[in-house]
Each structure stands twice: as structure tokens, then as C-alpha cells.
Amino acid sequence: MSETTTSQDSSVGIVEKKYYTFAKPPEKLVLESGASLGPVTIAYETYGRLNEQKNNCILLAHAFSGDSHAAGFYATDREGDKPGWWDFIVGPGKGIDTDKYFVICANILGSCMGSTGPSSINPETSKPYGLDFPMMTIGDMVVTQKALLDHLGISRLLAVIGGSVGGMQVLEWCVRFPEMVRAAVPIATTMRHSALAIAFNEIARQSIMADPNWKHGNYYGGKKPDMGLAVARMVGHVTYLSDEAMRRKFGRKLQDKAHFSFGFDGDFQVESYLHHQGSKFVTRFDANSVLYITKASDYFDAVEQIRKPNLINGTAQNEIKYLVISYSSDWLYPTYQAKELVQALKCCGQDVSFCEIEADCGHDAFLIEDQRFTTLIGGFLDGIT
Amino acid sequence: MSETTTSQDSSVGIVEKKYYTFAKPPEKLVLESGASLGPVTIAYETYGRLNEQKNNCILLAHAFSGDSHAAGFYATDREGDKPGWWDFIVGPGKGIDTDKYFVICANILGSCMGSTGPSSINPETSKPYGLDFPMMTIGDMVVTQKALLDHLGISRLLAVIGGSVGGMQVLEWCVRFPEMVRAAVPIATTMRHSALAIAFNEIARQSIMADPNWKHGNYYGGKKPDMGLAVARMVGHVTYLSDEAMRRKFGRKLQDKAHFSFGFDGDFQVESYLHHQGSKFVTRFDANSVLYITKASDYFDAVEQIRKPNLINGTAQNEIKYLVISYSSDWLYPTYQAKELVQALKCCGQDVSFCEIEADCGHDAFLIEDQRFTTLIGGFLDGIT
Numbered sequence: 001m002s003e004t005t006t007s008q009d010s011s012v013g014i015v016e017k018k019y020y021t022f023a024k025p026p027e028k029l030v031l032e033s034g035a036s037l038g039p040v041t042i043a044y045e046t047y048g049r050l051n052e053q054k055n056n057c058i059l060l061a062h063a064f065s066g067d068s069h070a071a072g073f074y075a076t077d078r079e080g081d082k083p084g085w086w087d088f089i090v091g092p093g094k095g096i097d098t099d100k101y102f103v104i105c106a107n108i109l110g111s112c113m114g115s116t117g118p119s120s121i122n123p124e125t126s127k128p129y130g131l132d133f134p135m136m137t138i139g140d141m142v143v144t145q146k147a148l149l150d151h152l153g154i155s156r157l158l159a160v161i162g163g164s165v166g167g168m169q170v171l172e173w174c175v176r177f178p179e180m181v182r183a184a185v186p187i188a189t190t191m192r193h194s195a196l197a198i199a200f201n202e203i204a205r206q207s208i209m210a211d212p213n214w215k216h217g218n219y220y221g222g223k224k225p226d227m228g229l230a231v232a233r234m235v236g237h238v239t240y241l242s243d244e245a246m247r248r249k250f251g252r253k254l255q256d257k258a259h260f261s262f263g264f265d266g267d268f269q270v271e272s273y274l275h276h277q278g279s280k281f282v283t284r285f286d287a288n289s290v291l292y293i294t295k296a297s298d299y300f301d302a303v304e305q306i307r308k309p310n311l312i313n314g315t316a317q318n319e320i321k322y323l324v325i326s327y328s329s330d331w332l333y334p335t336y337q338a339k340e341l342v343q344a345l346k347c348c349g350q351d352v353s354f355c356e357i358e359a360d361c362g363h364d365a366f367l368i369e370d371q372r373f374t375t376l377i378g379g380f381l382d383g384i385t
Numbered sequence: 386m387s388e389t390t391t392s393q394d395s396s397v398g399i400v401e402k403k404y405y406t407f408a409k410p411p412e413k414l415v416l417e418s419g420a421s422l423g424p425v426t427i428a429y430e431t432y433g434r435l436n437e438q439k440n441n442c443i444l445l446a447h448a449f450s451g452d453s454h455a456a457g458f459y460a461t462d463r464e465g466d467k468p469g470w471w472d473f474i475v476g477p478g479k480g481i482d483t484d485k486y487f488v489i490c491a492n493i494l495g496s497c498m499g500s501t502g503p504s505s506i507n508p509e510t511s512k513p514y515g516l517d518f519p520m521m522t523i524g525d526m527v528v529t530q531k532a533l534l535d536h537l538g539i540s541r542l543l544a545v546i547g548g549s550v551g552g553m554q555v556l557e558w559c560v561r562f563p564e565m566v567r568a569a570v571p572i573a574t575t576m577r578h579s580a581l582a583i584a585f586n587e588i589a590r591q592s593i594m595a596d597p598n599w600k601h602g603n604y605y606g607g608k609k610p611d612m613g614l615a616v617a618r619m620v621g622h623v624t625y626l627s628d629e630a631m632r633r634k635f636g637r638k639l640q641d642k643a644h645f646s647f648g649f650d651g652d653f654q655v656e657s658y659l660h661h662q663g664s665k666f667v668t669r670f671d672a673n674s675v676l677y678i679t680k681a682s683d684y685f686d687a688v689e690q691i692r693k694p695n696l697i698n699g700t701a702q703n704e705i706k707y708l709v710i711s712y713s714s715d716w717l718y719p720t721y722q723a724k725e726l727v728q729a730l731k732c733c734g735q736d737v738s739f740c741e742i743e744a745d746c747g748h749d750a751f752l753i754e755d756q757r758f759t760t761l762i763g764g765f766l767d768g769i770t
Binding site: 134135193194202205207212231250252263264270271291301 | 577585587594649
């Protein structure tokens with residue numbers, strides 16, 4: 001996802017990345033595929049304070065290439081470093097008000113931003129897992145988040161909130177641990193990937209696997225599949241934007257020439273932008289993590305479980321209050337998919353609010369500061385009783 | 386573009402690919418970039434007969450990866466081979482009726498399907514051009530088509546018809562040689578690429594150039610950049626389809642398994658489909674041709690010329706009758722871009738008809754047999770006087 005447009009000062013201030021490790025020998029975590037994994041480390045951050053009743057906890061689920069750093073700065077940050085990816089909405093007095101709520105954000109399983117993933121050391125070989133890392137699902141991500149909450153002594157979430165792949169985790173929380181969830185805010189997401197979304201993910205994977213430096217996932221310590229990963233990122237990036245946003249932002253503007261170059265270095269600003277996004281991504285993200293996380297999102301399919309009224313059946317203890325948010329120009333998970341979700345939830349008698357936000361900036365809109373979004377989330381959280 | 390859905394019998398029967406070579410030494414063709422090229426060979430086919438008045442000629446302009454083989458079979462075709470790409474509309478009694486019209490289709494400059502392109506032999510080195518091939522434009526393609534018509538003794542076209550990049554050639558004909566064009570049918574096209582279209586083309590180019598076998602274009606005689614080209618084709622292919630068509634055709638259907646593989650070989654039918662499209666493309670198309678043709682389409686910008694009433698100013702001898710066709714689910718060149726074209730032409734007092742065809746199959750719709758489309762084109766051509 002693209003970076004947020006937050007200002008340089010963060011109101012949560014200095015934060016710290018923490019780690020929780022579980023499924024230590026002889027234990028292992030059994031995944032949805034049947035494979036087992038251990039030990040499992042989950043990187044996380046918290047903002048605000050847990051109250052005595054332990055009933056003010058909000059879990060944030062990040063998107064595909066996000067991390068646990070949702071707000072604030074690190075003590076090691078330097079001048080010009082940006083705060084966490086949702087700093088504009090997480091903080092004292094903000095939409096997700098850290099004066100009221102204890103906010104947790106955990107890096108997803110399979111990522112490379114602190115939690116265990118394919119670039120982590122496999123204890124059986126003392127080398128990075130690579131493709132020996134077991135395939136994991138959105139459900140497995142949620143199970144690790146549950147383990148973290150158990151560790152922190154939190155048995156119930158006031159809300160779970162997330163966009164895109166984070167929204168899938170929100171839905172998975174609701175079908176897997178409904179008794180732990182008071183409210184859920186799935187944003188710019190879907191109950192399951194369309195063929196179009198799978199196609200773009202597969203193109204990204206093919207691009208990575210076509211890079212000879214990928215070496216079937218065993219590239220750690222050597223040359224990385226940067227070229228393939230960069231192209232994969234460019235593909236992803238286009239799906240996060242919209243036709244309108246790209247016209248507004250780039251149109252046909254040339255990079256730094258008055259005339260066409262009649263060469264292949266890139267004439268248009270949109271080309272330079274994509275090159276930049278590709279180059280930047282390879283310095284911070286692991287190609288194998290892209291493979292595993294995209295696959296997990298392709299596999300995700302909550303339709304049957306959401307439609308099963310016996311799982312989330314509107315009984316008092318399991319009633320979840322939903323706020324479903326979509327963006328008008330999101331063509332990766334278009335509004336019609338959000339409406340299908342709303343309909344499925346309503347058919348099970350759930351308490352659902354739905355809002356399509358008019359925005360021309362595409363799927364990534366939830367990562368861009370927007371007062372309407374902040375007010376919507378803040379108002380919804382205030383109304384949870 | 387994807388294959389058409391025509392039946393195995395073609396009513397134009399056996400056809401022959403012909404070649405016209407010009408700009409022979411000491412002559413050279415000067416291109417829009419200022420570079421010169423020669424000799425230039427244009428592969429073409431014809432269907433029907435030129436009448437004595439030489440006023441029944443229709444030029445078909447093919448799309449990006451198309452060729453001169455618009456209809457019929459070759460004498461060398463084998464059982465199961467498909468007829469030309471527009472066989473469903475080109476033939477006796479069909480929409481483009483070869484009992485009435487003399488139809489020409491020429492392979493575009495820069496391609497690899499018979500006309501001179503980067504895989505052709507550079508007479509100065511006796512090796513394939515590779516990146517020594519000069520950058521060419523849609524205008525240059527049209528100039529070579531004009532040279533072919535001169536050679537065939539045709540000074541005026543009853544109509545020029547084409548979809549996608551072929552539609553750009555149609556528009557270029559109208560602004561460059563308006564006195565030669567009686568009617569024009571630009572289909573599923575645009576006056577200029579949006580940032581989104583440029584972005585997808587650039588991703589395709591980056592994918593090819595990231596393949597180490599590409600070797601800065603000098604791969605002829607060695608290993609070809611097949612992996613990069615396959616990924617480029619997959620990207621292109623997704624843009625030719627639509628969300629609706631992909632849902633209808635593939636949805637989340639699994640390839641041949643009852644369960645997920647929890648591996649990276651591809652579980653979903655849409656993945657296998659993309660792999661198939663990628664593999665098929667590398668056997669028939671040249672990677673450098675993709676680079677040159679995508680760049681030509683990115684450079685194309687006819688907005689100013691179309692808006693200049695002094696170039697196509699509605700005087701008797703220059704009046705062109707237009708039929709602009711768009712498809713409702715085409716998100717590469719959406720209907721709003723066709724409407725911009727219609728508006729620009731109307732502002733210059735041109736005779737323009739416009740039709741948006743409701744179809745859920747995306748940009749490639751013009752390559753799929755559709756009676757509405759056939760009737761529309763047939764009726765329009767009948768009405769030209």
C-alpha cells in the first residue's frame with residue numbers, strides 16, 4: 001500500500017515494537033493446512049492504556065505489506081521519518097482515541113516485519129525457511145493474534161478494525177472467535193477474492209518466481225529477486241490506485257523532458273512513480289512474504305461461515321456490531337462486494353451499518369487522511385455500549 | 386488479445402499472406418522520431434475484389450498483438466487451426482461484406498508477424514535489429530499502410546476500421562490523411578492513453594526488461610526472455626478482460642483439485658488460464674515488439690489534432706463519417722474516453738455516430754462474435770454514400 005499523508009508530528013509520541021513468542025518446543029502451532037510451525041514470534045505495538053475492566057481494547061489488523069507500527073515514532077527514528085501508517089486516526093482525541101482505548105496492532109504471520117515468516121530462521125535447519133515455511137491462511141494469522149491477546153490477558157475486544165487484507169482478518173475474527181468481538185470494522189475488503197483479484201496476485205507471484213535470483217525461495221544470503229519483486233509491487237500498486245486518481249496525479253505529464261525520449265527509460269511521470277514504488281519496496285519487503293500473504297488472501301473465503309447463522313447468530317453474547325466501509329473508486333474490492341457482505345450479515349440478523357465513502361483515490365483510500373473516515377470510525381466506536 | 390470464438394469454417398476460404406517492400410536503398414523511410422528505416426516490408430492480406438472505380442476498399446487496422454490474417458484459412462493450415470481474427474465479421478454476406486468490399490489488413494510496423502520490426506534483419510549489421518530498431522509511432526504505422534495503398538493503386542478508402550491500438554490507427558488516418566478517408570470506425574479505443582493504461586504498459590515492459598535473457602534486446606539466436614514476456618502477457622490479458630467476465634468465466638473455481646494445494650503451483654482456474662495465455666504468447670510473439678508497440682500506443686495523442694478544425698474541418702472533400710464504438714465493461718479504454726472522442730469530433734462539426742455496446746466481456750469484446758456488433762458495422766457501411 002502507499003504511504004500515508006500524515007504530518008510529521010504524531011500525538012502518540014514514541015512507541016516501542018514488542019515481541020511475543022509462543023509455540024515453543026515441544027509445542028507447535030498447528031495451522032489450517034495441517035502443517036505445524038514453532039516457535040512463532042509475533043511483533044506488536046500498543047497505544048493507550050488497558051483499563052481495569054480490560055474492556056477497552058481495540059485490535060488493528062494491517063494490510064498486505066503493512067506492519068505493527070500503526071502510530072507514533074520509534075526512539076531510533078531520524079529527522080524526516082514518517083510515523084506509523086495509521087497515525088492520522090490513532091492517537092489521543094483522534095478517531096481511534098488512545099485516551100479511551102487500548103489499541104494493539106500485530107504484524108501478521110508470514111510477514112517480514114518482525115513476526116515469523118519465510119525469512120525467519122527455521123530451527124530445524126538454522127537457515128531461513130524459504131519455501132519450507134508452511135502455507136498459512138488468514139485464519140492462522142487470526143489465531144496468532146488470539147494467542148497474543150491471551151498472553152496479554154485480554155479476553156474480549158471492544159473492536160477489531162482493518163482494511164484490505166486487514167479487513168479479511170476482521171471478518172475471520174468474527175467467524176472464528178465471535179464471542180471475543182464486540183464490534184467489527186471491515187474496510188475496503190471482501191468476503192473472498194474475485195477472479196480479478198486472484199489474477200493480479202498470481203501475476204505478482206509469477207513475476208517474483210520468474211526472477212532467476214528467486215531460486216525456488218532460497219535466495220537468503222545471496223542476490224535477492226529484486227527485479228521480479230519490483231514488478232510485482234508495480235502491479236499491486238496500480239490495483240491500489242484508481243483511473244481517476246492516476247489521471248489527477250499524473251495524467252500524461254512527462255518526467256523531466258519537454259519531448260518524448262523515443263527510448264525505454266520512461267517518459268511519463270507515472271512510469272517514474274512506478275519505478276520508485278518498485279525500488280522502494282525491495283528495500284523493505286521480502287519476496288517470499290509476498291508469495292505467502294497473497295496466497296493466504298486468495299484462499300480466504302468467509303462466505304459460507306458468514307452466512308451460517310449458527311456461528312454468528314445474533315444471540316446476546318455473540319452479537320457483533322458491524323461497520324462496513326467501502327470506497328467508491330476501489331476496483332480491487334469494489335463496493336458491490338462490500339454490499340454482498342452487508343447483505344450476508346443482515347440475513348443472519350446482525351447489526352450492520354454500511355458506508356461507501358466517495359473518494360477518487362482507489363483501494364488505498366483508507367490509508368489516506370480523510371476527516372469523513374476519522375469521524376465515521378470515531379462516531380461508531382463512541383456508540384458501542 | 387484473446388482468440389475469437391469463431392467456428393472452424395470460414396466463408397472467405399483460403400487466403401494468402403503477401404508482402405510489400407519499400408524504402409529500398411538508397412531510399413529510407415523517415416520516421417516521426419527523425420530516425421530513418423529501410424527497407425520496410427509490410428505483410429498484408431486482402432479479401433474480396435477491388436472494383437473498377439477503386440472506391441470499395443476498406444482497411445482493417447489490427448490490435449497490439451494481432452496480424453494481417455483477419456479472415457480465412459491458409460493453405461498450410463491444419464485440422465483445428467483457427468481462421469483469421471475477425472473471420473466472424475469479414476466475409477461474403479457478413480458485416481464487412483467481401484461481396485461488396487475489397488478488404489485489406491496489414492501487419493503493423495514494429496510487429497513480428499511479417500512486417501519489419503525489431504526481430505527483422507538490420508541490413509547494416511546483418512543481424513536482428515533488437516534495440517537498434519528505431520522507435521516508431523502510430524503515425525509511422527499509418528504511413529506504411531499509406532505506402533501499401535499507393536502501391537496497390539488505391540487513393541481513397543471507403544472506410545478504415547479497427548479496435549484498440551487499431552482504433553488509434555483509425556484516428557491517425559483521419560488526422561494525417563483525411564482526404565483519403567470516407568468513413569472511420571474507431572472501436573474500443575482512445576484519443577490518448579490514460580496514466581492507468583501507460584502504467585500497465587510500463588509494467589509489461591519492465592517485466593520483459595527484468596528478464597536476464599532479454600540482454601538489452603540482444604537475445605535473438607539465444608535464450609529468449611520468455612518468463613518476462615509471459616508475465617507481461619498476463620498483465621495485458623487481465624486488462625483485456627473485465628471483473629464481470631472473469632467472475633462468470635472463472636469465479637473461484639479450482640483447477641483440478643477438490644481442495645487447496647497449499648502450494649504455489651496455482652489452485653484456481655484463473656491462474657491456469659493466465660499461465661496458458663502467457664505460455665502460448667511466447668511461442669508466437671517477440672518480446673521486443675511488445676516494447677515498441679506498447680511505447681507507440683503510450684506516445685499516441687491525437688487530442689490536439691482531432692480538435693483542430695482546420696485539419697478535419699467538415700469541408701466537402703474532407704468530410705469523414707464516424708462510427709465510434711465502445712464497450713460498457715472496457716476499463717482499459719472506458720466509454721468516457723470514447724465520449725471525449727465523440728465530443729471532440731462533434732465540436733469540429735464532424736458527422737459522428739456513437740454506440741456503447743452493453744457487454745460484460747471487457748476490452749476484448751470487439752474480438753468476440755456478437756450479432757449486434759456485426760449488424761452495427763454492416764448497417765453503417767451500407768449507409769456510406
